[in-house]
Amino acid sequence: xxxxxxxxxxxxxxxxxxxxxxxxxxxxxxxxxxxxxxxxxxxxxxxxxxxxxxxxxxxxxxxxxxxxxxxxxxxxxxxxxxxxxxxxxxxxxxxxxxxxxxxxxxxxxxxxxxxxxxxxxxxxxxxxxxxxxxxxxxxxxxxxxxxxxxxxxxxxxxxxxxxxxxxxxxxxxxxxxxxxxxxxxxxxxxxxxxxxxxxxxxxxxxxxxxxxxxxxxxxxxxxxxxxxxxxxxxxxxxxxxxxxxxxxxxxxxxxxxxxxxxxxxxxxxxxxxxxxxxxxxxxxxxxxxxxxxx
Amino acid sequence: xxxxxxxxxxxxxxxxxxxxxxxxxxxxxxxxxxxxxxxxxxxxxxxxxxxxxxxxxxxxxxxxxxxxxxxxxxxxxxxxxxxxxxxxxxxxxxxxxxxxxxxxxxxxxxxxxxxxxxxxxxxxxxxxxxxxxxx
Numbered sequence: 001x002x003x004x005x006x007x008x009x010x011x012x013x014x015x016x017x018x019x020x021x022x023x024x025x026x027x028x029x030x031x032x033x034x035x036x037x038x039x040x041x042x043x044x045x046x047x048x049x050x051x052x053x054x055x056x057x058x059x060x061x062x063x064x065x066x067x068x069x070x071x072x073x074x075x076x077x078x079x080x081x082x083x084x085x086x087x088x089x090x091x092x093x094x095x096x097x098x099x100x101x102x103x104x105x106x107x108x109x110x111x112x113x114x115x116x117x118x119x120x121x122x123x124x125x126x127x128x129x130x131x132x133x134x135x136x137x138x139x140x141x142x143x144x145x146x147x148x149x150x151x152x153x154x155x156x157x158x159x160x161x162x163x164x165x166x167x168x169x170x171x172x173x174x175x176x177x178x179x180x181x182x183x184x185x186x187x188x189x190x191x192x193x194x195x196x197x198x199x200x201x202x203x204x205x206x207x208x209x210x211x212x213x214x215x216x217x218x219x220x221x222x223x224x225x226x227x228x229x230x231x232x233x234x235x236x237x238x239x240x241x242x243x244x245x246x247x248x249x250x251x252x253x254x255x256x257x258x259x260x261x262x263x264x265x266x267x268x269x270x271x272x273x274x275x276x277x278x279x280x281x282x283x284x285x286x287x288x289x290x291x292x293x294x
Numbered sequence: 295x296x297x298x299x300x301x302x303x304x305x306x307x308x309x310x311x312x313x314x315x316x317x318x319x320x321x322x323x324x325x326x327x328x329x330x331x332x333x334x335x336x337x338x339x340x341x342x343x344x345x346x347x348x349x350x351x352x353x354x355x356x357x358x359x360x361x362x363x364x365x366x367x368x369x370x371x372x373x374x375x376x377x378x379x380x381x382x383x384x385x386x387x388x389x390x391x392x393x394x395x396x397x398x399x400x401x402x403x404x405x406x407x408x409x410x411x412x413x414x415x416x417x418x419x420x421x422x423x424x425x426x427x428x429x
Contacts, residue, residue, distance in 0.1 A: 009418070009421075010416040010417045010418050014415075014417065015416060041417075043421070044417075044418045044421035044422040045369060045425050045426065048382075048387075049315050049385070049388055049389055049392050050314065050315060051314070080422070081418075152370075153368075153369075153370035153371060153372065157370065157374070158371055158374065190372070191372070192334040194335070195370060195419075195422065196423035196426055196427075197366065197368050197423075198415065199402060199407070199415075199419060199423030200423070200427065201338075207335075208368070211334070229416040229418055230418050230422070232416075233415060233416050
C-alpha cells in the first residue's frame with residue numbers, strides 16, 4: 001500500500017520523534033510512504049474571520065501539490081496541520097464563492113475544488129490497516145502501561161473536520177489497546193492545553209496545561225499519548241517547570257502515539273528519538289520493560 | 295457586572311462590523327454561560343466569555359477595547375461546540391482580536407521573545423501565536 005504524506009514544519013525538526021516513529025512504523029506495517037514534493041507551512045491555525053482568504057492560500061497550495069502528484073488522499077499527522085488542511089479543504093469543496101476567489105488569485109496553479117481527501121494518520125491506520133492487523137505485529141506489548149489518549153482541541157473540533165465526534169476517543173483508544181496498553185478513561189482528553197497562549201505567558205505558568213496534568217494524576221493515569229507537538233510542548237516539555245512552580249502535584253510522562261506504536265512493534269528505539277522527550281518518559285517505558293535499559 | 299448603556303457608550307456600527315468580520319450574530323446569545331463553563335482559559339480572563347458576549351450584544355466598544363478575554367482565548371472551539379444557540383464564539387473572539395490587529399497594533403512583540411524561547415518552542419507555537427497576536 002502507498003500513501004502520500006504531509007509532514008509539516010515542526011515534524012521535520014523539533015518533533016522528529018513524532019514523524020520518524022510514524023514513518024518507521026508504517027514501513028513495518030507494509031505501507032510505502034511518499035512525502036509530497038514542495039510542501040509548505042500549513043499556517044498552523046485556521047483563520048476565523050469571514051473576510052480573510054489570504055491565509056487559506058498556504059494550506060490550499062499543499063492540497064494542490066498533492067492533487068498534481070496524483071494523490072487521492074493526503075495523510076497527515078500533526079493535529080494542527082490536520083485541522084488547518086482539512087478546514088481549508090472544506091472551504092474549497094463547499095464554498096463556491098471563496099473557491100473561485102482563491103483559484104483566481106493563484107493564477108500560477110491548477111484549479112482546485114477539494115478533490116484530495118485530508119486524512120489523519122489515526123483514521124488511516126484504523127481504516128486501511130485495522131487494529132487486529134496492528135495487534136498481530138506487536139512484538140513488545142505495552143503491558144501494564146496505564147495510558148490515556150489526549151486529543152486536545154484540533155483533532156475533534158470543529159465537528160465538520162473532526163476525526164471522530166466530540167467526546168469520543170475510539171481511534172487512539174483502539175490503537176493503544178491493540179498495543180497492549182491499559183487505556184484509562186480521561187475526562188480532560190479534549191481540554192485545550194493552552195495552545196499558542198504559551199507565547200504570551202511566563203514559562204511554567206500555563207494554567208490550562210496544569211489543570212490537565214492534575215486531572216490526569218487524579219484519574220490514576222501514568223502517561224498521556226498525543227499527536228500534537230504543541231500539546232507535547234505545553235504538557236511535556238514545560239512539565240518540570242510547572243512542578244517546580246507548584247502548579248502540578250506530580251509528573252505525568254507524555255509520548256506521541258507513534259512512539260508507543262514503534263516501541264510496541266519492536267522497532268529500534270533510535271527511530272523514536274526519545275532524546276526529544278523528557279527523561280521521565282524514557283524511564284517509565286524502561287520500568288515497564290518496554291525499552292531496553294541503557 | 296453593571297454595564298452602562300447610553301447613546302455614548304453604545305456603537306451600533308461596531309455591532310454590525312463584528313457580525314461582518316465574524317459571520318456570527320451575537321444577538322442570538324441568551325447568556326447561559328455554557329461558553330464560560332467550557333473555556334479552559336476562563337480563569338485567566340478578566341471578563342468571562344459570557345460577559346464579553348453581553349458587551350458585544352450592546353456594542354460597548356470602549357469597554358471591549360480594554361479587556362484581556364479575547365487575547366487569552368486559545369481558539370480551541372470548546373465554547374463553539376457546546377453553544378446551545380449555535381454561535382461560533384471562537385469566531386467572535388477572533389473578530390475582536392482582528393479589530394485591534396488591523397489597526398497595526400501588536401498584542402505581543404516578537405522581538406521581545408527570548409532566544410531560548412524561540413529555540414525551544416515548536417514552530418507551530420510561533421506561527422500560531424504570531425497569527426493571533428500580531429498585525
